[in-house]
Amino acid sequence: MTITPTTRRAPDPPDPPATGRRSRGPVLADLGRPLLGALGILALLGLWEAVPRLGVVSARYLPPASEVLAALGQRATTSGFWAAVGDTLAGWALGLAIAFVAAVVLGFTLGALPRVRAYTTSTVDFLRPIPSVALIPLAVLLYGTDIRSTLLLVVYACFWLIYIQVLYGVADVDPVAEQTARSYGLGRLARVRYVVWPTTLPYLMTGLRLAAAVALILSITAQLVIGSPGIGREIAVAQSSGAVESVYALIVATGALGVVINIGVRVLERRVLRWHTSVRGEATA
Amino acid sequence: MSRPTQTGPAAPAPAGSAPAGPRAAAAPRRTRGGTARRAGSRVLHVLLLPTVLIGVYAYASATSSSYYTPTPDLIAAAFAELWFSERLFSDVLPSIARLLTGFTLAALIGVSLGVLLGMSSRVRATLEPVLEFLRAIPPPVLVPLMILLAGIDDSMKVMVIVSGCVWPILLNTVEGVRAVDPVLADTARCYGIGGTTRLRVLVLRSASPQIMAGLRLALSLAIILMVISEMFASSSGLGFAIVQFQRSFAIPEMWAGMVLLGLIGFALSALFELAESRVLYWYRGLRAAHRGE
Numbered sequence: 001m002t003i004t005p006t007t008r009r010a011p012d013p014p015d016p017p018a019t020g021r022r023s024r025g026p027v028l029a030d031l032g033r034p035l036l037g038a039l040g041i042l043a044l045l046g047l048w049e050a051v052p053r054l055g056v057v058s059a060r061y062l063p064p065a066s067e068v069l070a071a072l073g074q075r076a077t078t079s080g081f082w083a084a085v086g087d088t089l090a091g092w093a094l095g096l097a098i099a100f101v102a103a104v105v106l107g108f109t110l111g112a113l114p115r116v117r118a119y120t121t122s123t124v125d126f127l128r129p130i131p132s133v134a135l136i137p138l139a140v141l142l143y144g145t146d147i148r149s150t151l152l153l154v155v156y157a158c159f160w161l162i163y164i165q166v167l168y169g170v171a172d173v174d175p176v177a178e179q180t181a182r183s184y185g186l187g188r189l190a191r192v193r194y195v196v197w198p199t200t201l202p203y204l205m206t207g208l209r210l211a212a213a214v215a216l217i218l219s220i221t222a223q224l225v226i227g228s229p230g231i232g233r234e235i236a237v238a239q240s241s242g243a244v245e246s247v248y249a250l251i252v253a254t255g256a257l258g259v260v261i262n263i264g265v266r267v268l269e270r271r272v273l274r275w276h277t278s279v280r281g282e283a284t285a
Numbered sequence: 286m287s288r289p290t291q292t293g294p295a296a297p298a299p300a301g302s303a304p305a306g307p308r309a310a311a312a313p314r315r316t317r318g319g320t321a322r323r324a325g326s327r328v329l330h331v332l333l334l335p336t337v338l339i340g341v342y343a344y345a346s347a348t349s350s351s352y353y354t355p356t357p358d359l360i361a362a363a364f365a366e367l368w369f370s371e372r373l374f375s376d377v378l379p380s381i382a383r384l385l386t387g388f389t390l391a392a393l394i395g396v397s398l399g400v401l402l403g404m405s406s407r408v409r410a411t412l413e414p415v416l417e418f419l420r421a422i423p424p425p426v427l428v429p430l431m432i433l434l435a436g437i438d439d440s441m442k443v444m445v446i447v448s449g450c451v452w453p454i455l456l457n458t459v460e461g462v463r464a465v466d467p468v469l470a471d472t473a474r475c476y477g478i479g480g481t482t483r484l485r486v487l488v489l490r491s492a493s494p495q496i497m498a499g500l501r502l503a504l505s506l507a508i509i510l511m512v513i514s515e516m517f518a519s520s521s522g523l524g525f526a527i528v529q530f531q532r533s534f535a536i537p538e539m540w541a542g543m544v545l546l547g548l549i550g551f552a553l554s555a556l557f558e559l560a561e562s563r564v565l566y567w568y569r570g571l572r573a574a575h576r577g578e
């Protein structure tokens with residue numbers, strides 16, 4: 001409660017010369033943002049280093065940052081680590097690709113056939129919220145610790161995310177544009193290519209962005225719980241053998257992997273939707 | 286009232302007093318037949334595909350005689366026997382209690398931190414890379430870590446759920462608070478609305494669509510984390526029970542557990558949708574008006 005007034009008052013003083021604030025603010029922010037961000041990372045690392053060293057938390061449970069990063073660096077020189085990363089990424093990419101293709105094909109087909117879609121809604125609404133980890137026992141029985149059990153979980157979870165987005169996208173097609181294309185004599189395929197596809201693309205990319213993160217989560221979860229090869233299994237092994245630094249180091253590695261995937265999908269999204277107002281607006285603002 | 290109902294001959298009779306004469310009765314019956322047919326087709330829409338799927342599964346499982354795919358009636362029998370007994374109190378309710386505790390805590394932490402971060406751009410710039418990184422860590426990997434830190438009791442499970450669920454809520458709240466309409470904010474300032482009123486009426490209200498989106502993501506994550514934390518190290522709970530069935534090859538029981546998880550996921554998301562439509566009814570109306578409906 002004491003914080004709200006101060007944060008509210010802070011931007012007040014430069015308010016009257018509104019144009020001045022607008023021209024000066026972003027420049028300062030542009031220079032300051034990465035600096036402040038780096039400061040934040042350094043502060044976190046410093047805190048992490050200090051807490052176990054000062055004995056606030058026992059170093060047995062929380063090793064200092066330097067030791068964890070050293071353990072990570074040491075692991076990164078082994079081929080086993082990169083094989084695990086490769087396995088994790090293979091499950092991620094393959095599962096995401098299968099879910100993507102299936103969801104796009106089914107989504108476009110059913111989106112174009114509203115009558116058939118009406119029959120599927122109840123089933124989709126029921127299957128969608130089923131947590132994919134519920135399938136873990138089945139995956140273990142069917143495929144053991146094979147990559148296929150990872151794929152089962154990843155595909156199940158990602159399919160719904162993308163499929164729903166495609167359906168929303170197809171439903172969002174502007175009827176005027178659709179009628180215009182029709183009256184210009186565009187065929188069914190051409191209408192899909194020039195009207196439906198561009199409308200759906202932003203929705204599709206949102207679905208893909210969400211699914212990319214979820215696919216990584218489930219790929220690692222499957223390895224953690226089922227024991228299929230990958231970073232998840234490495235973490236489980238390190239935890240049960242009491243290698244605390246390795247547990248932390250591998251968790252940092254999964255975080256880094258997640259950041260890389262997020263950035264990658266963002267870049268892809270921006271590139272694919274370059275023509276779209278949401279991206280164009282960002283560039284000019 | 287009676288004028289817009291263009292039913293021709295029945296027009297003189299007011300629609301409210303329908304059962305007056307034989308001619309007036311004809312019109313309501315016709316509409317009743319229409320609504321009945323519409324209701325019938327809706328029931329068909331809802332039930333046709335599930336019935337077909339279950340039928341196909343029943344046929345396939347009955348003919349394949351595969352050990353892993355018991356017939357639906359076996360699964361249903363196991364379901365009734367398992368979950369309407371004391372297991373309901375020893376496994377199901379504790380699981381749901383952990384889930385709801387973790388989700389509620391995550392929501393409180395996420396929204397309050399999100400509002401603080403969203404209001405100060407400097408704090409946001411400082412913490413953004415750290416938050417991005419923490420969010421990118423797949424939450425299930427925190428389970429082994431929490432076992433190290435907190436042992437394997439209930440608090441570990443709740444901590445796992447909180448630490449995983451808090452990110453979508455936090456980041457969505459930050460985005461929502463940032464996107465508060467500046468005109469509205471200035472107006473509120475002009476009228477001298479500040480403090481908690483401002484927070485409640487302006488900030489939380491305009492961020493609520495985003496917050497709800499974050500909560501929805503967090504809810505499905507919470508179920509996943511609840512199950513995983515119980516699968517990993519536990520002596521009770523749904524995740525524990527299902528893994529136990531799978532390891533002891535109690536296949537119909539395992540399926541019954543999976544079905545129950547599915548039902549819980551479905552029920553929670555239906556409840557959430559209900560709550561969301563209550564919270565966001567003004568937003569739906571606003572959007573419909575913007576679209577010109």
